[in-house]
Each structure stands twice: as structure tokens, then as C-alpha cells.
Amino acid sequence: GAVVSQHPSRVICKSGTSVKIECRSLDFQATTMFWYRQFPKQSLMLMATSNEGSKATYEQGVEKDKFLINHASLTLSTLTVTSAHPEDSSFYICSARESGLAGAGVFGPGTRLTVL
């Protein structure tokens, strides 16, 4: 079946540094990828929708200059948390979907970001 990977699975960084998270669709082409964040014991909140070759669409309240999303190819989207602060510590999950399919898309295993 379709698989989505995320790298790294865990990252710990100092406050003020930038962190890049990769989301890859391993055996299908993902025209659309979604980025979610999940705080402890809470649900997933959509951050942005990323379509290959175009700018990401951010949800209200999500700072586009802080959370940079790039979807340069049909199998890779990246989320860069710039100048990370402790409040950015969270579980970041991506989801990838093939064009035209009605399904949910496939979720990656998530990336745990801890900012000290």
C-alpha cells in the first residue's frame, strides 16, 4: 500500500534555530500534501495545504513566515520551522494525497519537535 515517510522522527533543538521536516510519498505521486500539528492530548489541527508547484495555503492563525512550506516535487514536501521557540514544540504530521482520489490520503508517522 501507499506509504508516507517523515524525517526526522524526532528532533531537539535550541531556541532560535530553524528546523526542516521532510514528508515523502514513497510509491505514489502526491499532488497535495497537508501539514498538521498536534499538541499533547489534543487533536490534529491543520496548518496548511500544499499543492505541488504552487504556494501553500495556510490556515487562519498560522504564520506563513514562521512555518515555511515547500512542495517542489510530487513526492516531497518540506516544513521549515524558522526561529523555533519552546511554544513550537509539538508533533507535526503530514498527509499526502494523489490527485483525483476520494480517500483520506496517507499520513506520515509524525515528527516530534522539542525546542529547548
Place this chain on the structure above:
Amino acid sequence: AQSVTQLDSQVPVFEEAPVELRCNYSSSVSVYLFWYVQYPNQGLQLLLKYLSGSTLVKGINGFEAEFNKSQTSFHLRKPSVHISDSAEYFCAVRPSGNTPLVFGKGTRLSVIA
């Protein structure tokens, strides 16, 4: 805007007992419905989905869900739970088209030996 309500934040149940996790959604248009399970520090695993057709949907691990359009519900059921079913369960909905999922707040299922 779409919304999903999971009425119970926590559901404790004894091993081998049946369980129902409730999910209601708000929508006046056709939607696709999903249930996911999340184990600690892991991503989401799709349990089952309703896209069209039969309103009773069978998924993995012995779970099933029934789509009830008149009640806008999509409750998840399992006739006999195991300890290994202890996890967080999320109901999600999305309208047709290339739109993202909207998740409920989740229900923590705790199976007691």
C-alpha cells in the same frame, strides 16, 4: 465550516466487552467520513472510511462503523475489545473534492483487564 464532535473524551471498558465511540458531524453536503487510531508517539492509522455505498463499513482490527445520514453520525463499534485496542481514536470528515480532513478532538479508549 465542517465540524466533528466526539462526544466522549475518554471511554473505559473492560476487556472482551463491546464498545461504541460516538462521532457526529455538521454538514449539509455529501461528505467522506473516516476513523483513525493513534498509539502513543505514533502517527495515524486508518481504521475505516465511508465514501459511498453501504452505510455499514467494516475496517481493520474488527472495528466497524455505521453512517447515519439523518442523524449525521458515524459511530465506531467493536463487539469485543482487547487490551491492545487501548489508544486514541479520531473521527474525521471532509467534503468531496480536494479538501483537507477536519478532525474531532479524539476519544481515548482504555481497555481494562
